[in-house]
Amino acid sequence: MIEEVTRLVSERYARAAATGEQMCCPTGYDIDDLKSFIPEEVLKISYGCGTPAGLDTVKPGETVLDIGSGGGIDCFEAARRVGPGGRVVGLDMTDTMLEIARRNASAVAHNLGHSSSNVEFRKGMAEAMPVEDGTIDLVISNCVINLAPDKRKVFREMFRVLRPGGRFTISDIVADQPVPQYLIHDKDKWGDCLSGALTVQEYLTGLTEAGFQGTHQVKSQAWRAIDGIHFVSVTLTGYKLPAVMEPNGIRFATLRGPFSRLVDEQGRLFRRGEAVAIDAKAVCAFRTPAFQDLFILSREPARMTTGDPRFVAIFPEQKPCVWQGHFALLTGPFVEAEDDDHHLYRRGVPLEICSKTLRVLTEEAYRRHFLIINRSQSEVAGSEVACDPQGGCC
Numbered sequence: 001m002i003e004e005v006t007r008l009v010s011e012r013y014a015r016a017a018a019t020g021e022q023m024c025c026p027t028g029y030d031i032d033d034l035k036s037f038i039p040e041e042v043l044k045i046s047y048g049c050g051t052p053a054g055l056d057t058v059k060p061g062e063t064v065l066d067i068g069s070g071g072g073i074d075c076f077e078a079a080r081r082v083g084p085g086g087r088v089v090g091l092d093m094t095d096t097m098l099e100i101a102r103r104n105a106s107a108v109a110h111n112l113g114h115s116s117s118n119v120e121f122r123k124g125m126a127e128a129m130p131v132e133d134g135t136i137d138l139v140i141s142n143c144v145i146n147l148a149p150d151k152r153k154v155f156r157e158m159f160r161v162l163r164p165g166g167r168f169t170i171s172d173i174v175a176d177q178p179v180p181q182y183l184i185h186d187k188d189k190w191g192d193c194l195s196g197a198l199t200v201q202e203y204l205t206g207l208t209e210a211g212f213q214g215t216h217q218v219k220s221q222a223w224r225a226i227d228g229i230h231f232v233s234v235t236l237t238g239y240k241l242p243a244v245m246e247p248n249g250i251r252f253a254t255l256r257g258p259f260s261r262l263v264d265e266q267g268r269l270f271r272r273g274e275a276v277a278i279d280a281k282a283v284c285a286f287r288t289p290a291f292q293d294l295f296i297l298s299r300e301p302a303r304m305t306t307g308d309p310r311f312v313a314i315f316p317e318q319k320p321c322v323w324q325g326h327f328a329l330l331t332g333p334f335v336e337a338e339d340d341d342h343h344l345y346r347r348g349v350p351l352e353i354c355s356k357t358l359r360v361l362t363e364e365a366y367r368r369h370f371l372i373i374n375r376s377q378s379e380v381a382g383s384e385v386a387c388d389p390q391g392g393c394c
């Protein structure tokens with residue numbers, strides 16, 4: 001099955017590259033901007049589902065690896081962002097893709113004003129990358145890992161090639177529930193980035209098991225629903241923390257909110273306002289952007305009560321709610337979290353929510369932690385439901 005899937009996927013993309021076929025989903029890149037330095041031949045075969053090289057993820061001077069680089073669109077955008085002092089490696093298993101990417105590299109370098117190309121394309125598999133251990137600052141990938149039959153191997157390879165302190169930003173297609181066998185064994189749908197899609201829960205757990213910490217959603221966008229299964233394009237970032245941590249005297253973390261309670265990837269429980277003793281590894285994780293604004297880090301235990309301006313709580317409106325088909329999936333960086341209406345969210349597990357909770361979760365402080373889908377096929381004429389005054393209508 002593994003060899004068969006790989007062969008089918010490679011043939012599919014070789015054919016697409018040769019014919020310039022349009023596939024997959026809109027990425028969100030500003031194509032007019034990219035046209036200013038990337039040749040049309042590359043842009044025409046852009047088959048991604050996000051913008052992992054955009055979003056200010058790539059920093060000047062970095063070494064970036066793009067898994068499944070295809071015609072090279074993300075590599076070339078990364079080449080612009082790392083600048084002449086940085087380096088980009090594109091990896092792909094399909095010769096036709098590599099040929100197109102390689103023959104456009106010098107034109108891109110010329111358009112960017114670089115004296116030579118800072119992009120190199122290598123042939124290889126995502127499951128066994130021809131890249132040395134600990135040499136990469138940032139791994140990117142755009143709509144590729146869903147195509148790999150053994151995703152856990154890919155996640156382990158990502159962890160291996162990153163230097164301690166490195167990170168990934170990957171865009172991929174995930175599903176809100178397990179993809180059934182009849183879709184998994186549909187040859188055409190593998191190439192369409194559907195059959196191989198993991199659930200959100202499997203994807204996040206796979207990355208954590210590979211060693212990544214602080215994995216969280218950067219962006220998500222509903223893509224297609226097939227037979228009631230919702231396929232979503234999601235962009236995630238996570239970290240390979242340094243082996244030696246510098247806690248700088250920090251020993252406690254106090255949850256500010258908006259969650260009333262949460263459990264992190266190490267199983268530590270935090271209640272809003274209460275100081276919890278943390279180790280150097282947690283200090284390091286909580287300093288990453290994934291945890292920005294969520295905790296107060298301190299040398300001595302810091303308690304916080306409701307009157308404190310740093311205390312964040314968002315309550316639902318006190319009026320009847322309506323069920324409209326919405327489900328919320330917690331996307332991290334924690335494995336479990338509770339809101340002020342006593343909903344318990346488990347990472348990647350869909351929870352049906354009413355209109356009032358939808359409004360709460362789309363507030364700025366909550367939004368980045370959730371992927372929201374609507375499972376109703378048509379307009380819902382939901383009747384109003386009176387909630388318990390103590391909360392908990394859904």
Ligand SMILES: C[S@@+](CC[C@H](N)C(=O)[O-])C[C@H]1O[C@@H](n2cnc3c(N)ncnc32)[C@H](O)[C@@H]1O
Binds near residue numbers: 071
């Ligand atoms: C959907 S295309 C995306 C290409 C590119 N990232 C983009 O955004 O245009 C998937 C690419 O990944 C490559 N690919 C798929 N599975 C792979 C694997 N297991 N190892 C290496 N490359 C793979 C394919 O050859 C193809 O070029």
